[in-house]
Amino acid sequence: MFKRKLPYYWIAQFGGWGFYVLLYTFYYYTISAYYSDYAYYFQNMFTEAGTGFLISHLMRTVIKETKLLTLSLAKQIGWMVVTTLIFGFIYSSVVVVIEEKMGWEPEYYIGATFAYKLARMAVGGALFFTIWSLLYLMYHYVVSTQRQRINQVKLEAVVKDLELKTIKAHINPHFIFNALNSIRALIDENPDRARTAVTELSQLLRSSMNADKEELVSLERELKIVNNYLALEQIRFEDRLRVQLDIDPDTLKQKVPPMMLQTLVENAIKHGISKEMHGGEVFIGSDFVADHHELVVRNTGHLVSTDSEEGFGISSTTNRLQLLFGNKASFNIQNVAGHTVEAKIIMPVTVN
Incomplete structure (x- = not known):
């Protein structure tokens, strides 16, 4: 009773x-x-x-x-x-x-x-x-x-939630704008591929809408969105876009901010691969390093460290990690050996 x-x-x-x-x-x-x-x-x-x-x-x-x-x-x-x-x-x-x-x-x-x-x-x-x-x-x-x-504390949580929603609200239109530009470029060149690209885009939007409802999703779910996006971009770039994945299966259940990895991959293609005459490679890696979860995106290209050149993905990633994990997470992007840009995210390991 x-x-x-x-x-x-x-x-x-x-x-x-x-x-x-x-x-x-x-x-x-x-x-x-x-x-x-x-x-x-x-x-x-x-x-x-x-x-x-x-x-x-x-x-x-x-x-x-x-x-x-x-x-x-x-x-x-x-x-x-x-x-x-x-x-x-x-x-x-x-x-x-x-x-x-x-x-x-x-x-x-x-x-x-x-x-x-x-x-x-x-x-x-x-x-x-x-x-x-x-x-x-x-x-x-x-x-x-x-x-x-x-x-x-409640007020800070509300503010954080609003800031996260604001960032997400910017991410989706930003991505859609880029994707539509890619499809528009295909319409005259290859209408059949443009129709295929529209199908890929609809699948991607469906996945992103589901992910957008949560603060964190599994890496496995995020990778599905990334794969849909890469499939869309490979129609556009063909052999100029080469993708390499190195994902530790044990990290697939780890929690990550939705659309974060996809945004970095999108940035790598927009600011890296698209500016290379012969295209290049995008590498995506996920592994446990020490007691952290480490995500890495590398792409062919060169980073110009000015605000106008960095792109929306960099600022949104930094802000979201700070809001969600504070000083337990970090984000760094830099030129590494050779003609390569590396974006590295370090996050706390989530217990499943």
């Missing part, structure tokens, strides 16, 4: 005033010889505890209704002092009146004025309600701080 959890406030309220009863019971039996002859000690004690329980709860209701805890910390403290004094006075007045009417007063109250009784009770009442107020204020300050931190 479902059991509703008792709120922390009530646990603290019952526990605090229950401790009050236990403490004064212990005091009665072990320390105070004077009170051992006081016939109404326990009536008096339960009156004070019960009244304290009710008045402190009323005080809490007033604090909530006046939204005192939404003020600045300095104002909270100021108003809590005032509220504590007021309700401490109310508590003391109620206790003195009940004990006087019921005849439960200690001997030192007999014959004393109401003002004297009230002043004496107010000292203890002020102490109890000050302790109660401090604990209540500290608890809500800690809860408020934790809530702010949680809200900050």
Whole structure:
């Protein structure tokens, strides 16, 4: 059966005033010889505890209704002092009146004025309600701080999600634009191949739309998109585009950002192979290196390190890795030995 959890406030309220009863019971039996002859000690004690329980709860209701805890910390403290004094006075007045009417007063109250009784009770009442107020204020300050931190984390998650969606929203139109340019180049040259290219494009778009719904997909799924894209581009480049794959089968289940590998391959062809008269080679590798997952894309060509030449794939890859993995991932692109550009991605190993 479902059991509703008792709120922390009530646990603290019952526990605090229950401790009050236990403490004064212990005091009665072990320390105070004077009170051992006081016939109404326990009536008096339960009156004070019960009244304290009710008045402190009323005080809490007033604090909530006046939204005192939404003020600045300095104002909270100021108003809590005032509220504590007021309700401490109310508590003391109620206790003195009940004990006087019921005849439960200690001997030192007999014959004393109401003002004297009230002043004496107010000292203890002020102490109890000050302790109660401090604990209540500290608890809500800690809860408020934790809530702010949680809200900050949620806000950062929302911002990250929006940034990722923005990047994805740029990736797909960018890819479609390039693919359509490739098909347009084939229409006059080879209509049959252009029709085949349209079929390849539709398959690729279907795969990319499914991948676009998630932050991470398996490398195996990403490679299917890459293979569809390469099939489309090989219609255009024919023998000028040579592809080499070196994929460790154990890495196929590793998680990668969707369309990231495809974007790098697309960049390699657009900025590398298409500018070479005799074409070139695109190499795609995936392996575990040390305790990381390493993806490598190499292509024939030369990297010109200016912002206008780097292409959209580089900036999108860097941003997505930072958003998803922080400093646990890295991306680097550089010219390597020979007429070759290498793009290397290092990501944390995902547990399947």
